[in-house]
Structure formats: structure tokens, C-alpha cells
Amino acid sequence: xxxxxxxxxxxxxxxxxxxxxxxxxxxxxxxxxxxxxxxxxxxxxxxxxxxxxxxxxxxxxxxxxxxxxxxxxxxxxxxxxxxxxxxxxxxxxxxxxxxxxxxxxxxxxxxx
Amino acid sequence: xxxxxxxxxxxxxxxxxxxxxxxxxxxxxxxxxxxxxxxxxxxxxxxxxxxxxxxxxxxxxxxxxxxxxxxxxxxxxxxxxxxxxxxxxxxxxxxxxxxxxxxxxxxxxxx
Numbered sequence: 001x002x003x004x005x006x007x008x009x010x011x012x013x014x015x016x017x018x019x020x021x022x023x024x025x026x027x028x029x030x031x032x033x034x035x036x037x038x039x040x041x042x043x044x045x046x047x048x049x050x051x052x053x054x055x056x057x058x059x060x061x062x063x064x065x066x067x068x069x070x071x072x073x074x075x076x077x078x079x080x081x082x083x084x085x086x087x088x089x090x091x092x093x094x095x096x097x098x099x100x101x102x103x104x105x106x107x108x109x110x111x112x
Numbered sequence: 113x114x115x116x117x118x119x120x121x122x123x124x125x126x127x128x129x130x131x132x133x134x135x136x137x138x139x140x141x142x143x144x145x146x147x148x149x150x151x152x153x154x155x156x157x158x159x160x161x162x163x164x165x166x167x168x169x170x171x172x173x174x175x176x177x178x179x180x181x182x183x184x185x186x187x188x189x190x191x192x193x194x195x196x197x198x199x200x201x202x203x204x205x206x207x208x209x210x211x212x213x214x215x216x217x218x219x220x221x222x223x
Contacts, residue, residue, distance in 0.1 A: 103157070
């Protein structure tokens with residue numbers, strides 16, 4: 001079974017703080033993705049990575065950056081958290097051959 | 113802008129009935145489609161994928177794909193209250209390994 005873990009289930013941060021969300025997978029998947037999910041807006045892709053040190057912008061990259069220094073780990077960084085970044089953040093992984101994405105448990109981030 | 117459209121629901125069915133969930137997609141180049149189930153407060157869980165026109169069955173679930181009509185559906189036979197969840201349809205974007213997700217259909221199965 002694919003195991004995708006995320007560093008925190010719940011996180012509360014203040015406006016202006018730098019926030020790190022980590023995702024770790026143990027299945028040697030090449031592709032990793034960060035989404036946010038908001039009521040009425042669905043799942044939206046923030047950034048993705050096809051390989052170590054590679055990153056691609058998704059549909060809503062503004063205000064976020066990412067880092068992938070090791071194959072199994074993909075970090076999402078909020079440089080200066082704002083209240084409109086309060087959301088559920090979901091990490092997912094997939095292989096190059098099948099494209100089925102498997103999700104981590106999610107991090108519910110609240111920015112006050 | 114690639115889109116996947118789903119009726120938000122809720123779709124209410126009695127226990128034991130067939131639930132039919134539908135989605136349409138805009139990217140004519142999409143070749144692969146995925147159905148996820150998401151319980152409230154949880155992350156999406158992959159339940160089925162389909163690549164070819166026609167039907168694909170897995171237990172109580174059947175996925176149907178019609179590329180000419182750009183239409184994907186999921187049938188759940190013998191629906192159970194534990195099937196109550198939001199079902200997300202996703203299409204693989206042509207030329208990429210990214211998915212475009214619909215906003216989901218909420219299914220309620222009453223005992």
C-alpha cells in the first residue's frame with residue numbers, strides 16, 4: 001500500500017509567519033503534488049514535482065513555494081501566511097506510468 | 113481552462129438501490145479518468161480509474177466512459193449507508209501527469 005504522510009493534521013499560525021508543510025511518501029513515486037481544498041472551490045493544484053529538485057507551478061502558485069531535495073519528501077512553504085491561505089492542504093503522489101494519485105491525510109491550516 | 117463538471121447534489125438513494133454519479137469533461141485529449149471517494153474531514157481515496165471506452169467493473173462499482181460524449185459515470189450497486197460521501201471525478205490533463213478534479217457530488221444513502 002502507498003503510504004503518504006503529512007507533518008501535521010492541524011496547524012494554527014499567525015498572519016505573516018513562515019509556514020512549512022511537509023509530505024513524505026514511502027513508495028518511490030516520481031510525482032508529488034500539493035493541493036488546497038476549499039468549500040465550493042474543490043481541489044486546486046498549487047505546485048507539483050516530477051523529480052528531485054524539479055518543480056512546476058499549478059493553477060494557484062501565488063503566495064507559495066516548494067522544495068524537493070529528496071525523492072520521498074515534498075515541502076510546501078508559505079513565505080508570509082495570510083488569512084486567505086486558511087484551508088485544507090493535501091499532498092498526493094503518483095508514478096510516471098499509471099498517474100493514479102494517492103493522497104495523504106491532509107493538514108488543516110488556520111491563519112489568524 | 114480545463115474543466116470537469118459534476119452535479120453537487122446531494123444525491124439521495126435508499127439502501128440497496130443503485131446510485132449513479134456523472135461527470136463531464138472539457139479536455140478532449142484526456143485519456144484517463146479517476147473516481148475518488150471523500151468522507152467528511154478526510155482526504156480523497158481512489159476507488160476506480162478507467163482508460164477505455166465502455167464499462168469497467170470492480171465489486172459493487174462500475175465506471176463508464178464515453179469519450180465521444182466526454183462523459184464519465186460511476187454506478188454503485190447495492191448502496192450502503194457507508195457509501196455516503198462526496199465522490200470526486202478527475203481527468204488526466206493531456207500531455208501532463210496532473211489531474212483536473214470536479215467539485216464533487218455528495219451521495220447520501222438512507223437506511
